[in-house]
Amino acid sequence: MADRRLQVFHAVAKHGSFTRAAEHLFMTQPAVTFQIKQLEEHFDTRLLDRGHGKISLTPAGEIVLAYAERILGLSAELDSRVSEMTDELAGQIKIGTSTTIAAYWLPDVLESFKRKYPRVLPRVVVGNSKLTEERVAARDLDIGLIEIVTEQHNIERRSAARDELMIICSPDHPLAKFKKLSAKDLIAHPFIDRDPGNGIRQIADEFFEAAGIAGSEITLCAELGSLAAIKQLAAAGLGFAIASERAIRRDVLEGRLAAIRLEPRIYTPLEVLLPRDKFRSRLITTFADYVCEEFARMAKDKDAVI
Known part of the structure; x- marks a missing residue:
């Protein structure tokens, strides 16, 4: 109005x-x-x-x-x-999401939520996790779905689920023959990294740092914001990348990519963010609860690719 x-x-x-x-x-x-x-x-x-x-x-x-x-x-x-005086939820909800969640998690959630509440209008903005976090903190978004753990005081976070991160490469790549790979096994090979602010990039950086490997020791092949482009370069044999299991499942099953588990195993969190101390409608609360339940169910029910 x-x-x-x-x-x-x-x-x-x-x-x-x-x-x-x-x-x-x-x-x-x-x-x-x-x-x-x-x-x-x-x-x-x-x-x-x-x-x-x-x-x-x-x-x-x-x-x-x-x-x-x-x-x-x-x-x-x-x-x-x-x-809220009616039985049916209706209205607009502004959702911010990371690129991986937007492509491989959110569509199924939105489809089932829209079937249940057809008068709800989701408006989705896609960006990396850091940008989405900042927009939730600024109250430009009703809800954010990201892959990093935030400690911002003006954000309420809910840990919905997690997805395992794996090495991906061409089936003909020298790394494809291994069942598991440590950080030290990887430094001799070109690395296809994510863009700054990406949640998986942050986790990958921490993985190498924990093994005592400095960024200068890693041979960088490319730095990309598009997961589709990353998978294409990896499939072409130009290097290896780190990606979430759900995002690579079809590529592995169809033989375009090989997936190798990391040692130690690492995971990306699926976090639901809400602005703290902002009026929260029944629609926003219902959607946040629904996302948490669906992400947890999808993470539990998925079939592993390796």
């Missing part, structure tokens, strides 16, 4: 960018610009200063932002309170 112009202005002010606000709101940039122009005409004053590639709030903009946050918060709470 909140004024759409206030919603758009709030997003631009929080993101500091028309482009990022448009992405967050699932709008085009011209549409965002139009809404801001309409709001400035309504108040007959400039709310944003645009210059040198940066956006800043004018004194009037600071006042409008403070009231916009209160109005939008009350509007969301009103919608939730009224919808």
Whole structure:
């Protein structure tokens, strides 16, 4: 029920960018610009200063932002309170998720949740775990699904499940003949790493550090944010990578990749994040509980690839 112009202005002010606000709101940039122009005409004053590639709030903009946050918060709470008087859950939920969870865990969860609650509208934003964590902390998201353990005080975390991490490489790679591999077994071979901020990269770094191996000792083949690209390079024999078992299952079963267990075995956590001390609707609480239950079930029921 909140004024759409206030919603758009709030997003631009929080993101500091028309482009990022448009992405967050699932709008085009011209549409965002139009809404801001309409709001400035309504108040007959400039709310944003645009210059040198940066956006800043004018004194009037600071006042409008403070009231916009209160109005939008009350509007969301009103919608939730009224919808909770009915038996059926409905409304929008903003979900942030890591790339691996988005591709290999979340689709099954969303499918079954939507069948149960068809009037719910999930809006999913995909990024690495660190970015998702930051957006939950900033209250830009209702819920985050990531692969690192957060200690941020303004985030409530729930450990839903875990997935084993394995070495992947071409079936013809020299490493493919082993049943298990230690960190020292790997340093002679090119490594296809994840992008900074990725949860699996953080765990891999800790794995090598625990074995006393410095980053300078590792031969880096590539650093990629796309798991599909990582699997393609590994399958082509250009190096080895570390990936979660669920993400590689089909590739291994169909013979495109070999999977080797690490020694000691390591796991990626599946964490559900919620902003602490923020009004939480029945929809958000129900979805968070559902994700935890489904992730735990999927982790328990899956068949191992090796």
